[in-house]
């Protein structure tokens with residue numbers, strides 16, 4: 001009886017997983033919005049006049065305020081002072097505000113408006129940033145790209161704030177329970193968000209045969225409204241939990257400036273933080289150009305669409321197959337009975353092959369690239385469990401970097417050789433994307449759980465905030481650099497599907513090489529100082 005009275009919401013598995021689902025769905029929606037324009041780079045050039053530099057500058061703007069105004073640090077302080085539920089709702093509201101601004105910037109209402117005239121004549125540089133050499137805009141940048149960048153900057157503040165809030169929320173609900181599983185599941189759903197974006201953003205832009213880029217962004221805005229609703233429902237669950245436990249909001253690991261000294265003097269921390277920025281800079285910014293890179297390197301002949309409903313239903317069927325791949329593969333990780341595990345894996349692999357075949361039949365670059373996050377959904381939990389039980393995190397970081405280099409070099413030098421082979425090119429593209437997907441499982445599954453081994457438990461929250469900040473520098477710089485390099489290495493190219501991507505891909509492969517070298521140094525330092533990176537988490 002006494003036990004029953006003391007039961008709280010988090011003691012119920014259904015309730016704590018519901019709380020996780022609410023937070024993870026909000027992140028799923030935000031990862032969709034984050035890349036909403038990525039698969040329609042060609043349309044942004046055709047319909048809004050954004051060249052690659054404008055596209056890259058806009059894409060990089062997402063993390064501009066986090067990096068240069070230190071918003072991430074403020075976000076950490078807000079989280080510490082106001083708690084998880086308030087910050088979750090605040091971050092969703094900030095993301096929604098930014099999303100609406102970005103949507104307005106790419107609508108026809110903006111074209112010809114006085115705001116467009118104002119943006120065309122102003123903000124060519126902002127003195128304070130220009131003096132630092134990091135202005136978020138440039139002379140001649142289309143007004144729509146500038147205003148969209150303003151919206152994306154606001155969105156980015158909310159998105160990173162949501163990232164740290166969700167991690168803290170998971171700790172609050174799952175501490176002492178299935179915490180690693182909960183974190184892995186949240187990350188898997190975020191990856192599925194990227195795949196969803198790759199399929200549905202072009203679908204909405206081309207819906208009904210008339211092109212509207214703002215329709216894709218409107219889809220993202222609707223999702224951000226759903227994300228806000230999810231966080232509001234979470235708010236009430238979280239409040240109920242606190243009233244049951246009689247606690248004020250838990251404030252584990254509050255960010256303190258004084259923590260920085262302790263973190264910054266750890267050589268292991270620096271190696272992991274630098275590896276993180278190098279690796280993620282070769283992945284997230286690449287994601288923003290990958291569909292266009294495939295359009296430029298493959299000869300795709302889209303089959304004529306018989307009717308709107310026929311083409312829409314093919315997209316939806318393909319998406320359902322993708323969900324089956326993800327769900328069956330994900331569920332197989334948690335099966336104790338070997339036979340069930342094998343059945344689920346077989347379903348997942350057969351669905352994956354069906355998905356790939358449909359992508360080939362549709363000749364669609366976006367659905368080819370959408371397999372990228374799928375392998376991460378399937379194998380991140382397996383790898384997480386491997387690190388938990390067997391260790392080898394530093395070796396996995398090295399292997400992840402080797403695969404990253406191999407993939408970018410394959411895109412740069414091997415894929416273009418198959419431009420005239422309809423089947424060969426697509427097979428190489430799929431194989432390379434799947435290998436890149438497995439690299440993107442290896443690194444996050446080993447990198448994030450390594451941080452607690454490098455710094456003291458009480459500064460762990462600050463250590464993660466600092467790694468995110470360092471990582472955001474790369475996430476600002478590299479979308480911009482890829483765009484600039486693309487424009488410089490393709491003078492006079494006006495057709496957005498005819499770019500030569502060799503130079504940007506070599507640049508991304510170089511990031512992988514630097515990450516690989518750091519991986520070797522990390523492994524040596526680990527051996528010398530006994531950091532325990534190669535040791536299992538669960539002994």
Ligand SMILES: C[C@H](NC(=O)[C@@H](N)CCCCN)C(=O)O
Nearest residue numbers: 034159160163284444468471475
């Ligand atoms: C967990 C990790 N997320 C991040 O590193 C975020 N800081 C990146 C968010 C992307 C830009 N808004 C991951 O997704 O692996």
